[in-house]
Amino acid sequence: MASFVLRRLLQLFITLVGISIISWIIIMQAPGSPIALTIDPKVSPKIVEQMMKNYDLDKPIYQQYYLWLKKLFTGKLYSFKDGRPVMDKIGERIWNTLLLNLVATIIIFSLAIPLGVFSAKRQYSFLDNLGTLGAYLGISAPSFWLAYLLILGTVLLFGYPVLGMRSFVTEDFTTFEIVMDRIWHLMLPSIILAIGGLAGLSRYTRSSMLEVVRQDYIRTAKAKGLPEEAVYYKHALRNALLPIITIFGFLIPELIGGSIIMESVFAWPGIGRLSYQAVLSRDYPVVMTVLTISAVLTLIGNFIADILYGIADPRIRYQ
Amino acid sequence: MAVGGLALIMTMFLIAAFASFLSPYAPGKTEVSLKLKPPSLQHYLGTDQLGRDVFSRMLWGSRISLSVGFVAVTISILIGILIGALAGYYGGWVDTFLMRFVDTMLCFPSFFLILTVVALLGPSIFNIMVVIGITSWMGTSRFVRAEFLSLRERDFTQAARALGVKDFRIIFRHILPNALAPVFVTATLSVASAILIEAGLSFLGFGVQPPAPSWGNILTEGRTYIFDAWWLTVFPGLAILITVLSFNLLGEGLRDALDPRLRGRR
Numbered sequence: 001m002a003s004f005v006l007r008r009l010l011q012l013f014i015t016l017v018g019i020s021i022i023s024w025i026i027i028m029q030a031p032g033s034p035i036a037l038t039i040d041p042k043v044s045p046k047i048v049e050q051m052m053k054n055y056d057l058d059k060p061i062y063q064q065y066y067l068w069l070k071k072l073f074t075g076k077l078y079s080f081k082d083g084r085p086v087m088d089k090i091g092e093r094i095w096n097t098l099l100l101n102l103v104a105t106i107i108i109f110s111l112a113i114p115l116g117v118f119s120a121k122r123q124y125s126f127l128d129n130l131g132t133l134g135a136y137l138g139i140s141a142p143s144f145w146l147a148y149l150l151i152l153g154t155v156l157l158f159g160y161p162v163l164g165m166r167s168f169v170t171e172d173f174t175t176f177e178i179v180m181d182r183i184w185h186l187m188l189p190s191i192i193l194a195i196g197g198l199a200g201l202s203r204y205t206r207s208s209m210l211e212v213v214r215q216d217y218i219r220t221a222k223a224k225g226l227p228e229e230a231v232y233y234k235h236a237l238r239n240a241l242l243p244i245i246t247i248f249g250f251l252i253p254e255l256i257g258g259s260i261i262m263e264s265v266f267a268w269p270g271i272g273r274l275s276y277q278a279v280l281s282r283d284y285p286v287v288m289t290v291l292t293i294s295a296v297l298t299l300i301g302n303f304i305a306d307i308l309y310g311i312a313d314p315r316i317r318y319q
Numbered sequence: 320m321a322v323g324g325l326a327l328i329m330t331m332f333l334i335a336a337f338a339s340f341l342s343p344y345a346p347g348k349t350e351v352s353l354k355l356k357p358p359s360l361q362h363y364l365g366t367d368q369l370g371r372d373v374f375s376r377m378l379w380g381s382r383i384s385l386s387v388g389f390v391a392v393t394i395s396i397l398i399g400i401l402i403g404a405l406a407g408y409y410g411g412w413v414d415t416f417l418m419r420f421v422d423t424m425l426c427f428p429s430f431f432l433i434l435t436v437v438a439l440l441g442p443s444i445f446n447i448m449v450v451i452g453i454t455s456w457m458g459t460s461r462f463v464r465a466e467f468l469s470l471r472e473r474d475f476t477q478a479a480r481a482l483g484v485k486d487f488r489i490i491f492r493h494i495l496p497n498a499l500a501p502v503f504v505t506a507t508l509s510v511a512s513a514i515l516i517e518a519g520l521s522f523l524g525f526g527v528q529p530p531a532p533s534w535g536n537i538l539t540e541g542r543t544y545i546f547d548a549w550w551l552t553v554f555p556g557l558a559i560l561i562t563v564l565s566f567n568l569l570g571e572g573l574r575d576a577l578d579p580r581l582r583g584r585r
Contacts, residue, residue, distance in 0.1 A: 257430030
């Protein structure tokens with residue numbers, strides 16, 4: 001186990017270097033360098049030179065990469081737009097995004113697994129087919145479209161604002177109303193953010209369950225007279241859930257990608273919206289940092305999933 | 320289900336191919352006096368803020384959505400096959416290097432990566448296809464690699480090698496045709512996700528640029544009028560939903576048909 005962790009750590013490090021190189025190539029070396037885009041041709045060559053210097057573009061390529069990496073990790077990258085450190089800008093918004101994603105993740109896992117188990121138990125029943133249809137629709141519908149339909153529906157039904165993290169006028173609200181207001185504003189974007197993952201994961205749980213219940217040890221459990229419930233929820237479910245651990249790591253990039261759209265639809269002040277605004281105003285240091293951070297988060301998520309998998313499944317012997 | 324999906328896809332193709340015959344109005348024809356009219360017999364799906372016929376625009380939009388889907392997937396499949404084949408056939412450090420590269424690419428949130436690169440290069444239909452293509456080949460390459468790992472040990476490969484057939488020919492003539500089954504499945508499912516990605520990009524303003532009609536940008540232009548003109552939001556969204564759904568159904572059907580035990584992660 002220890003040598004496995006060590007080897008994975010080494011791989012982790014190599015992938016990390018890979019991530020940084022790819023991010024750097026995309027932003028700094030892509031056609032149209034950041035400088036060319038921020039200035040217009042009327043600016044004097046002197047200022048261009050100054051900017052080149054500021055972004056180390058006058059140095060040889062290997063030094064550029066090293067200096068960029070150093071700035072990234074020492075928090076010395078500054079936004080093109082307002083000159084503030086990128087880390088500060090991200091730091092003040094990341095919690096909003098994490099909150100949104102946390103709620104979405106809870107929705108996904110707390111609904112998808114029971115749904116999947118239920119469908120597997122009654123394979124090809126009416127409800128199972130309905131679930132299959134729902135899952136296909138959930139995977140196939142553009143999330144922002146669903147969001148607009150939901151906004152249209154809720155506003156027409158309840159006449160209550162849904163955008164932002166809270167309502168504009170909250171002075172005459174009681175504490176309870178403020179809390180409810182916040183929860184209301186949190187729920188809609190989280191639900192839409194969760195739909196894709198919910199559909200996918202419930203299908204995955206279903207097929208994983210169906211595969212497990214055909215195994216010999218399940219037949220043994222049934223043959224020795226265990227009650228149906230015990231066979232399903234104790235013997236089958238535990239084994240069926242194993243592959244789902246690996247899904248967890250892959251959920252992170254999906255959710256981050258989804259956050260960009262959801263935060264734009266719901267005017268949610270998180271890093272998804274920050275990075276979209278940064279893309280719009282060509283604020284590369286911000287785009288860059290968010291891209292790198294999310295890749296690193298995914299990497300860590302996958303690493304944790306790997307280790308957990310090893311702990312959860314004693315059949316896996318790491319060599 | 321899969322057959323239904325295929326039938327819908329064929330219908331979409333015919334619609335896209337004959338858009339110019341089927342559409343009652345020119346997609347760009349504006350008639351300001353008729354702006355934001357609800358669906359009627361003259362305008363089946365209503366008109367937009369410039370008085371353009373939504374039905375005609377959606378017919379023409381099907382061309383853009385479908386071609387983005389197909390071209391992007393063709394690019395990604397070609398890259399995926401090449402990288403998967405090289406990694407699986409040669410093994411050793413080539414495999415290690417390429418698979419580390421795949422792992423690295425998989426760490427990036429693909430939608431954000433695509434958005435960034437499209438914004439850098441400028442949103443044109445060509446750039447969108449290429450960028451989606453070069454950021455979504457990783458799944459294919461993993462499948463192809465897995466197939467190659469087992470196929471390269473088979474007798475027919477050994478025989479070819481013993482006869483002195485060149486590596487290039489073994490890879491593309493002897494092994495590849497046997498490894499294509501999972502590629503078709505991934506390709507079908509990828510068309511669905513490419514269409515969704517184009518819609519998402521359009522929504523953020525980096526899709527196919529107006530006035531060219533794509534489902535994504537009709538939907539996006541319509542959201543300003545969501546409370547006055549629901550048809551601008553509902554119909555293009557439905558078109559995307561149905562098309563993506565058909566590709567997903569066909570893909571899953573193919574997967575079941577080719578190998579009931581093959582359950583890949585997307």
